[in-house]
Amino acid sequence: MEWLRRSKLIDQRLWIGLEQFGYYLLFPALLFSTLAEADFTGMKADATAIATIGSVAAMSAALLLSWPLLRSRQTSGATFTSIFQTATRWKAFIALAVAQKLYGELGLSLTALVMTLIIIPIISTMSPCSCGSAAAAAAPGSSS
16 A cells, blocks of 8 residues: 555545544444454453463563663664564554454454454553653663
């Protein structure tokens, strides 16, 4: 889609509106409708939840532990937060498409559930925290 945005076929102001429409209206509606129609009987989501939380926590911990090394190599706080967010955020639209293609409706439902209950709240909490930690550490006069 990036090539379409850069091609100037669609006015930049319209493109921004389309992105916001998709992100703030269509994506939540997709998650809601998927979860509303899902049949969760017999689904064992506990292992999936543990794996999801564990993988996000492990990636986040590895990145936060790498911050002193990155800072010593002149990586700015702003650059670190970009690295952190890129490494920990799910590519939700792709994940939903792949889950449905590989595992059908059950995969789509489970992925939507994991995103709604685990990924979005965790990442929405951790990304600003990483920004604050990196900014504080990069502030003039900080000893860390």
